[in-house]
Amino acid sequence: MAPPATIAADSKFRKYTQQVERCLATFESVQEWPDFIAFLGKLLKTLQGYMQFKEIPRKLIVSKRLAQCLNPALPTGVHQRALDVYAHILAVLGTEGLKRDLHLWSSGLFPFFEYAATAVKPALLMLYDTHYLAIQQSLRPITKAFMLALLPGLEEENGEFFDQVLHILDRLSGIVTPSFFLQNLWLCMITTKTARAPALHYLSRRLPKLSGDEDIAAIIGGDVGLLIRALSSTLEDDNLLVRRSTLDLLLASLPLDGPVIQKASVEDRVILMSAATGVVLRRDSALNRRLYAWLIGPEDTGAGTGAGGAAAAAGQVGGQEKHIEYLKKWSLDLLCTTLKKELDAPTPVPDARPLKIFLSLLDKWEIGSQLTDALILHTLESIRKTLGERPAEFEDIHLAASSLYEAAEPRLVWKHLFSAVQDELCGKKRLSVPEPIKLVRFVVKTFRNDEEMQKLHLPLCLTGLLELISVMAPEDKFFSQKAATKEALLLIRDMLSF
Numbered sequence: 001m002a003p004p005a006t007i008a009a010d011s012k013f014r015k016y017t018q019q020v021e022r023c024l025a026t027f028e029s030v031q032e033w034p035d036f037i038a039f040l041g042k043l044l045k046t047l048q049g050y051m052q053f054k055e056i057p058r059k060l061i062v063s064k065r066l067a068q069c070l071n072p073a074l075p076t077g078v079h080q081r082a083l084d085v086y087a088h089i090l091a092v093l094g095t096e097g098l099k100r101d102l103h104l105w106s107s108g109l110f111p112f113f114e115y116a117a118t119a120v121k122p123a124l125l126m127l128y129d130t131h132y133l134a135i136q137q138s139l140r141p142i143t144k145a146f147m148l149a150l151l152p153g154l155e156e157e158n159g160e161f162f163d164q165v166l167h168i169l170d171r172l173s174g175i176v177t178p179s180f181f182l183q184n185l186w187l188c189m190i191t192t193k194t195a196r197a198p199a200l201h202y203l204s205r206r207l208p209k210l211s212g213d214e215d216i217a218a219i220i221g222g223d224v225g226l227l228i229r230a231l232s233s234t235l236e237d238d239n240l241l242v243r244r245s246t247l248d249l250l251l252a253s254l255p256l257d258g259p260v261i262q263k264a265s266v267e268d269r270v271i272l273m274s275a276a277t278g279v280v281l282r283r284d285s286a287l288n289r290r291l292y293a294w295l296i297g298p299e300d301t302g303a304g305t306g307a308g309g310a311a312a313a314a315g316q317v318g319g320q321e322k323h324i325e326y327l328k329k330w331s332l333d334l335l336c337t338t339l340k341k342e343l344d345a346p347t348p349v350p351d352a353r354p355l356k357i358f359l360s361l362l363d364k365w366e367i368g369s370q371l372t373d374a375l376i377l378h379t380l381e382s383i384r385k386t387l388g389e390r391p392a393e394f395e396d397i398h399l400a401a402s403s404l405y406e407a408a409e410p411r412l413v414w415k416h417l418f419s420a421v422q423d424e425l426c427g428k429k430r431l432s433v434p435e436p437i438k439l440v441r442f443v444v445k446t447f448r449n450d451e452e453m454q455k456l457h458l459p460l461c462l463t464g465l466l467e468l469i470s471v472m473a474p475e476d477k478f479f480s481q482k483a484a485t486k487e488a489l490l491l492i493r494d495m496l497s498f
Helices: 011-029 033-048 059-069 076-100 102-115 121-154 162-176 178-191 193-206 216-220 224-235 240-253 259-263 266-282 285-296 309-344 353-361 365-387 391-407 410-425 436-446 451-475 482-496
Strands: none
Touching: 011 033, 011 059, 033 059, 033 076, 059 076, 059 102, 076 102, 076 121, 102 121, 121 162, 121 178, 121 193, 162 178, 162 193, 178 193, 178 216, 178 224, 193 224, 193 240, 216 224, 216 259, 224 240, 224 259, 224 266, 240 266, 240 285, 266 285, 266 309, 266 353, 285 309, 285 365, 309 353, 309 365, 353 365, 353 391, 365 391, 365 410, 365 436, 391 436, 410 436, 410 451, 410 482, 436 451, 436 482, 451 482
């Protein structure tokens, strides 16, 4: 951190250095806040006496002392005086000097904004606006740090400095390019919890809804994976408002049928869907309503307006059909892939999370009916593998499984179970689950207290099974599948035991 040799050899600069050193030495005796103001006043006077030099002697120690004077525990008067010294130094250094020593002066100024009092924030923002934005492309190495410094100003949308901070961020985006700016914003959201709410406030105003004709890379920051991981981190945040704002952003700018989600890799889309569906575990109706709208498409607010009862009912039915069509086309496959991955994930202790998510999604009929149709067999098979013969060891899984079975539409569940049994007995090579008959036996045993199963579905299934056997037995087809035959007979025994 030594000054250039030509300046260091100057006798006046040597005298300048000595005076700065003497001033810095007085900091060791500082004890009360008036001592800080006296120290800063003396330092500023010393610096003002040698303005012909575009170099600050002992700048490393000077920067450390100034940063210490911005300690949030000190009074506003000390902070204001320290900012006066910073303003003088940055004016003396100019853009070239600030580029050279950017890390020195930023280490004190950047963390301070979050804790600064209202009275000193205008002066600090003026330093950012006047001196930092002036160095243009040299801001790129510190873009993330600069953004983290400014984002607390967007915490409250009605805050006094909201518009001013938003303007500085907009100018920063234009300087470093919007793509690079957004890449750093995604990183801020991933790494810093406190930056997520203000970052979402910024995005809600600046991230457009993409139609597919634009250059997506230039708009979202070039890396869709980084964007998705940023949004996933906010969806899993502990703050309810952060999760809600993220879902609002997904609805407004990143729908499932939009170009960003469609051009993302399957892995990235699964990450986002996993984080998004996880919000149902918070049991918050506002979150669930937003998630449902994202999965099945937004409500058609104009449908049925001013219409009579019959027309309104027809419009509602048409709206449900549109939602189901949207779900099947854009959401269902991804939703099933995500839940299957979670159900099949090897874990030391089985996790009831995917079962609880499935159960919560059943509350929305348009989603629940289609999800049950597509995933119920795989889910029951996963439950069978997990519980096996020891349901008591995994009480949480057993409770979630029982709740899911009771909430699912029984007609759909048993339709798929009987169809799978029929496929196995007929020797079909591609089965929906590995051992359908064993699965039905497991369901009968595990959920044996279900009254509807006992009185309706078991008699129907037994009748259908006996009918199938009576058709297959004369042709020896039934006995050609020895393992399936044995399991079928055991299933019949289980059914007759009720």
